[in-house]
Amino acid sequence: MTPNAATPAGSDAELQLGEGGNLRHLLTLKGMTRKAMIDLLDAAESFLSPPGDPPQRSNILAGRTVGNLFFEASTRTRASFDLAGRRLGADVLNLDVNTSSRKKGESILDTIYTLEAMAVDFMVVRDAGAGIPAYIARHVKKHVSVLNAGEADVSHPTQGLLDVMTIRHHKPDFANLVVAIVGDIRHSRVARSAAQALRTLEVGELRLVSPPGMAAEDADLEFARRVDKLDDGLRDADVVMALRIQRERIQDIEGIVDIDNYTRDFGVTRERMKLAKPDAIVMHPGPMNRGIEIEGSLADGEQSVITEQVTNGVAIRMAVLAHIARSHGAW
Amino acid sequence: MTPNAATPAGSDAELQLGEGGNLRHLLTLKGMTRKAMIDLLDAAESFLSPPGDPPQRSNILAGRTVGNLFFEASTRTRASFDLAGRRLGADVLNLDVNTSSRKKGESILDTIYTLEAMAVDFMVVRDAGAGIPAYIARHVKKHVSVLNAGEADVSHPTQGLLDVMTIRHHKPDFANLVVAIVGDIRHSRVARSAAQALRTLEVGELRLVSPPGMAAEDADLEFARRVDKLDDGLRDADVVMALRIQRERIQDIEGIVDIDNYTRDFGVTRERMKLAKPDAIVMHPGPMNRGIEIEGSLADGEQSVITEQVTNGVAIRMAVLAHIARSHGAW
Amino acid sequence: MTPNAATPAGSDAELQLGEGGNLRHLLTLKGMTRKAMIDLLDAAESFLSPPGDPPQRSNILAGRTVGNLFFEASTRTRASFDLAGRRLGADVLNLDVNTSSRKKGESILDTIYTLEAMAVDFMVVRDAGAGIPAYIARHVKKHVSVLNAGEADVSHPTQGLLDVMTIRHHKPDFANLVVAIVGDIRHSRVARSAAQALRTLEVGELRLVSPPGMAAEDADLEFARRVDKLDDGLRDADVVMALRIQRERIQDIEGIVDIDNYTRDFGVTRERMKLAKPDAIVMHPGPMNRGIEIEGSLADGEQSVITEQVTNGVAIRMAVLAHIARSHGAW
Numbered sequence: 001m002t003p004n005a006a007t008p009a010g011s012d013a014e015l016q017l018g019e020g021g022n023l024r025h026l027l028t029l030k031g032m033t034r035k036a037m038i039d040l041l042d043a044a045e046s047f048l049s050p051p052g053d054p055p056q057r058s059n060i061l062a063g064r065t066v067g068n069l070f071f072e073a074s075t076r077t078r079a080s081f082d083l084a085g086r087r088l089g090a091d092v093l094n095l096d097v098n099t100s101s102r103k104k105g106e107s108i109l110d111t112i113y114t115l116e117a118m119a120v121d122f123m124v125v126r127d128a129g130a131g132i133p134a135y136i137a138r139h140v141k142k143h144v145s146v147l148n149a150g151e152a153d154v155s156h157p158t159q160g161l162l163d164v165m166t167i168r169h170h171k172p173d174f175a176n177l178v179v180a181i182v183g184d185i186r187h188s189r190v191a192r193s194a195a196q197a198l199r200t201l202e203v204g205e206l207r208l209v210s211p212p213g214m215a216a217e218d219a220d221l222e223f224a225r226r227v228d229k230l231d232d233g234l235r236d237a238d239v240v241m242a243l244r245i246q247r248e249r250i251q252d253i254e255g256i257v258d259i260d261n262y263t264r265d266f267g268v269t270r271e272r273m274k275l276a277k278p279d280a281i282v283m284h285p286g287p288m289n290r291g292i293e294i295e296g297s298l299a300d301g302e303q304s305v306i307t308e309q310v311t312n313g314v315a316i317r318m319a320v321l322a323h324i325a326r327s328h329g330a331w
Numbered sequence: 332m333t334p335n336a337a338t339p340a341g342s343d344a345e346l347q348l349g350e351g352g353n354l355r356h357l358l359t360l361k362g363m364t365r366k367a368m369i370d371l372l373d374a375a376e377s378f379l380s381p382p383g384d385p386p387q388r389s390n391i392l393a394g395r396t397v398g399n400l401f402f403e404a405s406t407r408t409r410a411s412f413d414l415a416g417r418r419l420g421a422d423v424l425n426l427d428v429n430t431s432s433r434k435k436g437e438s439i440l441d442t443i444y445t446l447e448a449m450a451v452d453f454m455v456v457r458d459a460g461a462g463i464p465a466y467i468a469r470h471v472k473k474h475v476s477v478l479n480a481g482e483a484d485v486s487h488p489t490q491g492l493l494d495v496m497t498i499r500h501h502k503p504d505f506a507n508l509v510v511a512i513v514g515d516i517r518h519s520r521v522a523r524s525a526a527q528a529l530r531t532l533e534v535g536e537l538r539l540v541s542p543p544g545m546a547a548e549d550a551d552l553e554f555a556r557r558v559d560k561l562d563d564g565l566r567d568a569d570v571v572m573a574l575r576i577q578r579e580r581i582q583d584i585e586g587i588v589d590i591d592n593y594t595r596d597f598g599v600t601r602e603r604m605k606l607a608k609p610d611a612i613v614m615h616p617g618p619m620n621r622g623i624e625i626e627g628s629l630a631d632g633e634q635s636v637i638t639e640q641v642t643n644g645v646a647i648r649m650a651v652l653a654h655i656a657r658s659h660g661a662w
Numbered sequence: 663m664t665p666n667a668a669t670p671a672g673s674d675a676e677l678q679l680g681e682g683g684n685l686r687h688l689l690t691l692k693g694m695t696r697k698a699m700i701d702l703l704d705a706a707e708s709f710l711s712p713p714g715d716p717p718q719r720s721n722i723l724a725g726r727t728v729g730n731l732f733f734e735a736s737t738r739t740r741a742s743f744d745l746a747g748r749r750l751g752a753d754v755l756n757l758d759v760n761t762s763s764r765k766k767g768e769s770i771l772d773t774i775y776t777l778e779a780m781a782v783d784f785m786v787v788r789d790a791g792a793g794i795p796a797y798i799a800r801h802v803k804k805h806v807s808v809l810n811a812g813e814a815d816v817s818h819p820t821q822g823l824l825d826v827m828t829i830r831h832h833k834p835d836f837a838n839l840v841v842a843i844v845g846d847i848r849h850s851r852v853a854r855s856a857a858q859a860l861r862t863l864e865v866g867e868l869r870l871v872s873p874p875g876m877a878a879e880d881a882d883l884e885f886a887r888r889v890d891k892l893d894d895g896l897r898d899a900d901v902v903m904a905l906r907i908q909r910e911r912i913q914d915i916e917g918i919v920d921i922d923n924y925t926r927d928f929g930v931t932r933e934r935m936k937l938a939k940p941d942a943i944v945m946h947p948g949p950m951n952r953g954i955e956i957e958g959s960l961a962d963g964e965q966s967v968i969t970e971q972v973t974n975g976v977a978i979r980m981a982v983l984a985h986i987a988r989s990h991g992a993w
Contacts, residue, residue, distance in 0.1 A: 052474030054394035055450040063716035065745065076445050079424055083396065083449055086422050091748050093741055110950060114738050117972035118745055119717040143714030288441060310448035383805030385725035386781040407776050410755055414727065414780055417753050619772060641779035 012134045022327030025137045025146040026320050029157045029196040030220070037200050041165045043319035044312065047087075055083075055314070060325050061090035067120040068094045069111070070149070071127040076286055076310065077149050077159075081124045084317035088325075093120060112136050116144050122321065126150040145324050147317075153187045158320060159285060160193030162313040163241070164201055166305050169312075170281050171238050174201045180233045180276075182209040182268055183243030183293055184257075185216045190285045191243060195221055209233030211266065213256025230266050234275040241283040242268045242294040262292070269295040273303065281305045343465045353658030356468045356477040357651050360488045360527040361551070368531050372496045374650035375643065386414075386645070391656050392421035398451040399425045400442070401480070402458040407617055407641065408480050408490075412455045415648035419656075424451060443467050447475050453652065457481040476655050484518045489651060490616055491524030493644040494572070495532055497636050500643075501612050502569050505529070511538040511564045511607075513599055514574030514624055515545040515588075516552075521616045522574060526552055540564030542597065544587025561597050565606040572614040573599045573625040593623070600626040604634065612636045674796045684989030687799045687808040688982050691819045691858040692882070699862050703827045705981035706974065709749075717745075717976070722987050723752035729782040730756045731773070732811070733789040738948055738972065739811050739821075743786045746979035750987075755782060774798050778806050784983065788812040807986050815849045820982060821947055822855025824975040825903070826863055828967050831974075832943050833900050836863045842895045842938075844871040844930055845905030845955055846919075847878045852947045853905060857883055871895030873928065875918025892928050896937040903945040904930045904956040924954070931957040935965065943967045 013031025018024030047056045066085035070078050085092040112123060125133050126149040133148040140146060150156045171177055179198055185191045185208045198206050206224040215226055227233040234240060245262065273280065282303045290296035299306055344362025349355030378387045397416035401409050416423040443454060456464050457480040464479040471477060481487045502508050510529055516522045516539045529537050537555040546557055558564040565571060576593065604611065613634045621627035630637055675693025680686030709718045728747035732740050747754040774785060787795050788811040795810040802808060812818045833839050841860055847853045847870045860868050868886040877888055889895040896902060907924065935942065944965045952958035961968055
């Protein structure tokens with residue numbers, strides 16, 4: 001397995017770099033160098049505190065404003081960016097926006113231009129449409145940064161970073177790791193960004209475990225092994241990440257998966273985890289459907305690192321914001 | 332009338348105490364000692380400012396995060412905790428949550444675990460379900476505190492504290508006081524917590540004034556006098572607290588009360604207040620239905636201490652947060 | 663054209679003045695002196711920063727609380743007041759309120775009394791009802807200030823101020839200016855406040871350009887020229903302000919305007935702007951319906967000062983808040 005090729009011109013990967021090759025936006029993990037990724041993970045480590053201690057703070061964003069534009073509903077990711085921004089000294093503006101109030105491409109830009117004109121320097125954007133973060137990034141002034149907080153089924157880069165940060169803490173030797181991501185790979189931006197980050201860190205083996213109807217066809221995922229039986233996916237794995245089944249969309253996916261038997265066939269349980277390595281860790285991006293894609297007692301058990309993922313999420317978002325603030329050519 | 336018996340093991344009262352017997356959570360007023368309650372009232376006094384002066388501030392919660400989890404709608408209590416937290420230097424996170432997004436017991440815990448992992452140290456919880464604050468308190472890590480901001484019809488401890496704080500300001504001699512609470516006692520957490528606080532402070536006489544269908548059966552309220560005629564309830568009272576009639580639920584309560592005549596029978600008016608002591612004070616937890624359970628001109632008149640209750644509410648919440656922060660064994 | 667007559671007793675204009683004749687509330691631009699207005703514009707200039715620089719900050723509102731009470735939905739005006747308050751050091755409380763939760767006049771006062779009792783010193787109010795800001799201002803304690811953030815179709819004073827601030831930056835010689843406001847004048851609080859501000863600054867000529875069914879009948883607007891053909895309105899204009907067509911209300915206005923042909927007849931386009939002076943500027947209060955009342959490429963073009971209006975809006979709100987804080991007799 002080899003790391004990514006050089007950043008192609010005109011790509012999101014190129015678009016997100018500012019002067020000196022530092023991040024100006026965070027749109028994608030594609031094309032991010034191994035060194036750049038490790039630097040972010042290291043920076044995020046420095047934002048961790050022991051449980052119960054007050055969280056780390058800094059004033060690097062003092063006087064700056066972070067705008068949270070979540071065109072899709074979110075509780076945890078929004079809260080995570082909110083706290084990350086405030087703990088770096090920023091003013092955080094949470095906007096009430098939703099897709100229904102937006103009829104066409106221009107009007108999202110008008111919202112962005114309005115915030116830009118109010119001196120909002122960071123636009124944290126979640127949207128159900130593919131390409132929206134890059135579209136925004138192409139239109140903002142040079143002092144503004146765009147952070148992708150979840151883009152359709154395409155990518156969720158801070159989630160990918162917090163996932164590899166969590167894995168690295170427990171299993172630092174990526175070259176010898178077997179990682180299994182289990183569930184609806186096809187529609188999952190979490191899987192895509194985790195896969196991208198794992199590839200950049202040169203993971204030994206990545207298994208994408210799903211019913212055939214939920215397998216992904218992306219060329220970018222060809223380096224990974226497709227597995228359509230859970231037992232084969234879990235066997236000797238070091239890391240198992242269960243993905244959320246979006247029950248609110250169940251009617252849409254009946255044609256592609258035997259949903260009544262999903263838990264029997266693809267639910268990650270304590271019993272089934274015996275196939276994995278004894279010290280394997282269990283991950284989930286949340287929110288969980290306990291008893292569906294993951295057994296509750298497994299989520300709460302010793303192998304689970306699910307709440308560590310949440311903690312690391314705040315630290316990763318602080319690291320990204322601080323990195324951009326520090327290296328911003330326009331400031 | 333005697334104060335409460337000692338705190339029974341395994342009760343909410345015991346659960347809410349940390350090391351050294353100080354409050355770690357605030358779940359209930361049951362079992363709180365008279366001394367502990369008076370200490371909180373005294374601390375709250377120190378957070379008051381003259382009208383027009385800036386509110387008192389402190390940095391005791393600097394670097395800490397308060398999460399407002401209101402699973403039931405609220406404007407005033409949420410705003411009160413929000414301002415209390417910020418005026419003590421905390422970051423306050425207001426979460427958009429509602430019962431519809433929560434299907435079972437586990438998922439509220441997952442929300443809590445997520446916030447805990449984001450270093451939210453105080454969980455301010457309002458919920459329509461009995462036992463939820465204690466349930467959460469049993470599951471959080473030892474550096475986390477749970478504050479009950481309204482629990483079903485069971486309790487609303489900061490409301491009870493602000494009520495006795497307000498009474499004490501005007502009528503410090505509790506042993507010689509006659510207090511009348513008027514309205515739907517049965518479904519009122521406000522009545523229960525006020526009654527509990529008054530009992531702890533050894534009030535002379537508490538009258539619970541309601542139509543028979545709205546009387547409460549709780550053993551905890553047996554120390555109080557049940558009165559089913561408003562005139563009998565008001566006669567020579569020092570303090571009269573009118574409860575909100577929840578008109579949005581009127582259809583549910585038609586069987587138990589003659590709602591068309593409610594105002595005639597149980598509406599507290601200026602005329603009727605002539606039965607009470609000349610210097611009696613009038614209270615209401617808000618929001619009021621003027622012209623229903625309370626006459627508007629009475630609410631705005633000289634006897635009314637309704638806005639003082641609001642002011643004292645912020646001070647009480649600051650006192651509780653500061654007390655917990657100061658005595659927190661885990662920090 | 664002459665400036666306004668002296669402030670009539672009992673008017674909103676009088677009501678909004680505190681001790682020494684300084685602003686205590688901002689309810690209306692009517693009756694504001696030319697000097698007072700220019701002082702506010704000058705103060706707002708001092709709150710501007712170069713793009714990319716952090717916004718200006720001050721601690722003049724440190725320890726004070728600003729409450730945003732938007733009984734009508736708003737994104738940009740709410741965000742603008744929110745950032746203005748925070749950049750002056752205030753705590754800002756955004757309240758979830760809407761008309762549906764409010765049945766009668768008294769209950770809005772109870773919300774205000776509650777906030778007043780929580781030491782909210784500034785009430786920023788948007789409401790669909792005429793007279794609400796003044797009604798509130800008549801009832802608050804003397805340390806509380808009320809800021810009109812949009813009142814029915816009556817007025818929107820901070821919008822009027824930001825509009826003349828933007829015009830002044832490009833065209834300081836008001837006596838020789840021709841300003842055209844285009845669109846639904848009749849229902850527009852933006853048009854009324856802009857007209858008022860322009861009148862106070864003694865603008866050379868104000869044209870109100872609309873279909874006859876959207877013309878305003880107000881006596882206050884008699885100083886302006888009514889024009890019912892766009893070409894006549896634009897000819898040799900220095901400033902062109904297009905108003906938003908509220909498409910969500912289109913069914914209500916079909917009787918008064920030929921909506922299918924609105925864009926043909928009253929849409930401001932690049933082609934049509936050739937009738938105006940070559941250096942004319944184009945304004946819009948936002949949010950825009952691109953392709954309806956304004957051509958998108960015009961909104962994004964060199965003549966457009968639309969994002970400057972947004973930037974100036976934050977500065978104007980900071981100037982108003984700071985002015986009131988500085989001159990507040992009750993503090």
